[in-house]
Amino acid sequence: xxxxxxxxxxxxxxxxxxxxxxxxxxxxxxxxxxxxxxxxxxxxxxxxxxxxxxxxxxxxxxxxxxxxxxxxxxxxxxxxxxxxxxxxxxxxxxxxxxxxxxxxxxxxxxxxxxxxxxxxxxxxxxxxxxxxxxxxxxxxxxxxxxxxxxxxxxxxxxxxxxxxxxxxxxxxxxxxxxxxxxxxxxxxxxxxxxxxxxxxxxxxxxxxxxxxxxxxxxxxxxxxxxxxxxxxxxxxxxxxxxxxxxxxxxxxxxxxxxxxxxxxxxxxxxxxxxxxxxxxxxxxxxxxxxxxxxxxxxxxxxxxxxxxxxxxxxxxxxxxxxxxxxxxxxxxxxxxxxxxxxxxxxxxxxxxxxxxxxxxxxxxxxxxxxxxxxxxxxxxxxxxxxxxxxxxxxxxxxxxxxxxxxxxxxx
Amino acid sequence: xxxxxxxxxxxxxxxxxxxxxxxxxxxxxxxxxxxxxxxxxxxxxxxxxxxxxxxxxxxxxxxxxxxxxxxxxxxxxxxxxxxxxxxxxxxxxxxxxxxxxxxxxxxxxxxxxxxxxxxxxxxxxxxxxxxxxxxxxxxxxxxxxxxxxxxxxxxxxxxxxxxxxxxxxxxxxxxxxxxxxxxxxxxxxxxxxxxxxxxxxxxxxxxxxxxxxxxxxxxxxxxxxxxxxxxxxxxxxxxxxxxxxxxxxxxxxxxxxxxxxxxxxxxxxxxxxxxxxxxxxxxxxxxxxxxxxxxxxxxxxxxxxxxxxxxxxxxxxxxxxxxxxxxxxxxxxxxxxxxxxxxxxxxxxxxxxxxxxxxxxxxxxxxxxxxxxxxxxxxxxxxxxxxxxxxxxxxxxxxxxxxxxxxxxxx
Numbered sequence: 001x002x003x004x005x006x007x008x009x010x011x012x013x014x015x016x017x018x019x020x021x022x023x024x025x026x027x028x029x030x031x032x033x034x035x036x037x038x039x040x041x042x043x044x045x046x047x048x049x050x051x052x053x054x055x056x057x058x059x060x061x062x063x064x065x066x067x068x069x070x071x072x073x074x075x076x077x078x079x080x081x082x083x084x085x086x087x088x089x090x091x092x093x094x095x096x097x098x099x100x101x102x103x104x105x106x107x108x109x110x111x112x113x114x115x116x117x118x119x120x121x122x123x124x125x126x127x128x129x130x131x132x133x134x135x136x137x138x139x140x141x142x143x144x145x146x147x148x149x150x151x152x153x154x155x156x157x158x159x160x161x162x163x164x165x166x167x168x169x170x171x172x173x174x175x176x177x178x179x180x181x182x183x184x185x186x187x188x189x190x191x192x193x194x195x196x197x198x199x200x201x202x203x204x205x206x207x208x209x210x211x212x213x214x215x216x217x218x219x220x221x222x223x224x225x226x227x228x229x230x231x232x233x234x235x236x237x238x239x240x241x242x243x244x245x246x247x248x249x250x251x252x253x254x255x256x257x258x259x260x261x262x263x264x265x266x267x268x269x270x271x272x273x274x275x276x277x278x279x280x281x282x283x284x285x286x287x288x289x290x291x292x293x294x295x296x297x298x299x300x301x302x303x304x305x306x307x308x309x310x311x312x313x314x315x316x317x318x319x320x321x322x323x324x325x326x327x328x329x330x331x332x333x334x335x336x337x338x339x340x341x342x343x344x345x346x347x348x349x350x351x352x353x354x355x356x357x358x359x360x361x362x363x364x365x366x367x368x369x370x371x372x373x374x375x376x377x378x379x380x381x382x383x384x385x386x387x388x389x390x391x392x393x394x395x396x397x398x399x400x401x402x403x404x405x406x407x408x409x410x411x
Numbered sequence: 412x413x414x415x416x417x418x419x420x421x422x423x424x425x426x427x428x429x430x431x432x433x434x435x436x437x438x439x440x441x442x443x444x445x446x447x448x449x450x451x452x453x454x455x456x457x458x459x460x461x462x463x464x465x466x467x468x469x470x471x472x473x474x475x476x477x478x479x480x481x482x483x484x485x486x487x488x489x490x491x492x493x494x495x496x497x498x499x500x501x502x503x504x505x506x507x508x509x510x511x512x513x514x515x516x517x518x519x520x521x522x523x524x525x526x527x528x529x530x531x532x533x534x535x536x537x538x539x540x541x542x543x544x545x546x547x548x549x550x551x552x553x554x555x556x557x558x559x560x561x562x563x564x565x566x567x568x569x570x571x572x573x574x575x576x577x578x579x580x581x582x583x584x585x586x587x588x589x590x591x592x593x594x595x596x597x598x599x600x601x602x603x604x605x606x607x608x609x610x611x612x613x614x615x616x617x618x619x620x621x622x623x624x625x626x627x628x629x630x631x632x633x634x635x636x637x638x639x640x641x642x643x644x645x646x647x648x649x650x651x652x653x654x655x656x657x658x659x660x661x662x663x664x665x666x667x668x669x670x671x672x673x674x675x676x677x678x679x680x681x682x683x684x685x686x687x688x689x690x691x692x693x694x695x696x697x698x699x700x701x702x703x704x705x706x707x708x709x710x711x712x713x714x715x716x717x718x719x720x721x722x723x724x725x726x727x728x729x730x731x732x733x734x735x736x737x738x739x740x741x742x743x744x745x746x747x748x749x750x751x752x753x754x755x756x757x758x759x760x761x762x763x764x765x766x767x768x769x770x771x772x773x774x775x776x777x778x779x780x781x782x783x784x785x786x787x788x789x790x791x792x793x794x795x796x797x798x799x800x801x802x803x804x805x806x807x808x809x810x811x812x813x814x815x816x817x818x819x820x821x822x
Contacts, residue, residue, distance in 0.1 A: 060588075060615075062751065069758075101633060102698045106687040113682055114633020114697055115749075118626075162756055177471075177588075177615035178629075181751050185631075185760060189682055196758030202615065202751055204471075204588035215529075218589075220596075222512060222525020271524055271600055276517040286525055287513045338526075340473065340592050340613055341753065345573055347480075347607030349596060 040120040045088045047396045052127030053358050054232035056211040058173040061203030061337040062180040065166025066195040068137050077409040079194045083187055084403035090183045093121030115182050122176035128404045129258050129391030134167040147361045148392045154374040163387030166198045203337020203354045220265050220338050223282050224289030230333040241331045242358050251407030254395030256358040259366045262387030265352040270382045281378040283317030316378040330365045332357040451531040456499045458807040463538035464769050465643035467622040469584040472614035472748040473591040476577025477606040479548050488820040490605045494598050495814035501594045504532030526593050533587035539815045540669050540802030545578040558772045559803045565785040574798030577609045614748020614765045631676050631749050634693050635700030641744040652742045653769050662818030665806030667769045670777045673798030676763040681793045692789040694728030727789040741776045743768040
């Protein structure tokens with residue numbers, strides 16, 4: 001009685017269109033938008049770098065941090081091998097045919113939980129990382145790279161330990177949240193007895209572009225966010241700022257570091273400030289997203305420009321303090337998401353930005369920039385950092401037998 | 412530098428295609444899927460019934476319950492009038508042009524918070540309701556209809572007061588979560604001084620079809636959900652089961668009641684049960700969603716069929732206990748959503764179903780059915796009701812000067 005079309009119809013095209021080294025994107029849209037069963041866009045799982053970093057940012061996120069409940073390295077390695085196989089299958093969109101939601105033996109528990117049956121891959125990417133605490137837990141402290149150290153406390157931090165840290169992380173991005181949630185859930189399930197969920201975060205809208213083919217999205221302050229983000233089409237800048245080079249251990253070369261910060265935004269207070277005030281705090285205009293010294297979004301910000309009352313872009317403006325110029329040339333690849341986690345019990349929505357950035361060295365890039373922002377950024381008044389975590393993200397898998405963490409834990 | 416295409420590209424077509432009395436849907440897709448700026452599908456705001464009830468269920472939800480912080484009826488009425496104007500503007504997709512995100516006077520706080528600037532309407536619907544406590548708060552107890560009484564406690568309920576009740580509710584549904592969140596946020600903002608957020612819930616995937624044009628989605632148990640739901644194309648059944656008739660007060664005739672239940676699903680336990688066990692608990696097969704007495708999803712369930720071991724559809728199967736036959740002919744229009752709210756602090760995801768149903772009389776329809784389910788449903792073992800609320804949903808607005816709640820509070 002019901003036509004057998006995808007229940008979601010067509011997804012955003014944001015993830016399609018660019019074929020990138022290490023993050024190739026294949027699109028499979030029907031010819032006619034109105035009758036297509038929906039896009040079956042897939043993100044290539046294997047490549048020199050993990051997917052989900054320079055992959056054109058998908059629209060939805062489910063991020064989970066896990067703790068080990070076992071200190072048995074062999075058990076952890078076996079899990080990572082199983083995770084790799086499952087992740088590759090899920091990102092390929094072969095879920096329906098091979099996922100095991102309907103086992104041949106009905107006396108067995110289904111291998112897959114089933115809620116993604118019939119859904120396309122929706123550009124799913126899965127990205128894996130290891131936290132500093134994993135090394136201690138597994139007796140591998142001598143293998144922990146120096147930059148993978150707990151982040152310092154920043155001025156104004158109100159971190160909730162239950163939303164911070166983690167031995168492992170999985171970042172699932174997709175254009176359909178059900179696909180992202182399904183992937184995390186099934187990996188979490190497979191980890192039973194070896195890992196447990198420490199915290200998890202859903203993000204409903206991306207706040208950065210990671211490809212020149214994407215329009216710049218808006219954060220919950222209503223401003224375009226990530227205009228000056230590093231882009232997939234700038235491989236030399238990625239080598240300089242994102243990918244770990246010869247300075248890193250073998251198992252991390254070609255990988256990156258993932259900094260996650262859960263930033264509560266006090267949107268009610270923000271909303272009471274005037275347009276002028278908001279624009280001076282950000283350093284850009286709200287409509288176009290142009291720097292206050294320009295007229296178009298991608299006009300370079302002239303930080304030296306002086307107006308009648310002082311610098312046109314104020315000394316405490318967000319884009320000045322976060323600029324490469326103010327930070328010794330340092331840049332980051334941001335890949336954050338807006339969130340709303342219900343209400344705060346005091347009459348307000350619990351909303352904000354789940355900040356995710358990929359950097360070559362968090363101690364040299366994220367830490368000094370965040371220190372400056374926490375102290376001087378006019379926007380800080382409206383922000384509260386409530387969660388924090390750091391993970392090392394190994395390089396991508398190239399050979400068919402490689403699996404997540406093999407370089408660290410052995411085969 | 413960046414093409415000015417919608418950052419979301421194409422949305423699901425689920426909401427388009429059917430033009431329904433009181434919930435007409437207009438689609439405006441580009442001819443070429445790959446270059447379209449994205450669908451500008453809009454849901455008609457005015458009509459005999461409020462939108463968001465029989466409107467083909469959109470993919471995403473943001474639901475908020477609010478409490479009055481003022482007992483001044485005039486102030487509440489003024490707010491409802493402002494809300495109506497804002498809701499009509501936002502659902503029409505006129506946000507960019509007329510929303511006030513960029514005020515002419517930059518010394519003023521923007522009238523709109525801006526994060527939906529440039530986004531299409533994405534089939535946004537906004538539905539408004541009033542809870543039993545509103546009547547007490549405003550000294551209107553004599554106007555409260557008898558069915559609008561607090562729901563009784565059901566066996567196994569573990570209700571969190573911070574996720575239950577509310578003087579008012581707003582249900583925002585859209586195919587883009589940023590559009591739904593933006594709408595709720597701006598209405599909440601406009602209510603400052605009169606209302607405050609009591610609780611709010613995001614839903615990422617619909618769990619019911621409300622139109623024969625929609626495929627049946629899956630819940631987090633991996634089963635198709637809502638196969639036998641009431642559909643927009645059955646106006647006589649809607650009159651019988653959903654719309655308040657002559658039995659109700661003037662201000663509610665043509666309206667409905669909204670029952671909301673936050674149902675945590677213990678997915679880890681469920682996932683350990685065998686396919687057979689799961690199918691016997693539900694009463695349907697997992698792949699097709701056919702009743703155990705049939706082979707296709709929409710085959711009618713034969714509750715009388717007896718197999719070698721007893722009834723083919725067990726006595727404690729969910730679809731038997733929830734059937735019209737087992738409930739004196741009672742039916743409901745369900746419109747629920749899957750949710751994941753992070754983790755539970757004990758190593759598991761906090762995931763489940765945010766159940767929303769529209770009924771003509773909650774005391775005669777929802778209460779007896781839920782009582783039976785709570786006592787006998789084999790599925791109950793895997794469920795925990797953690798939130799509960801009931802609202803009366805006034806009829807739709809037809810005249811140009813009508814506003815939400817005018818029938819109850821006067822003009």
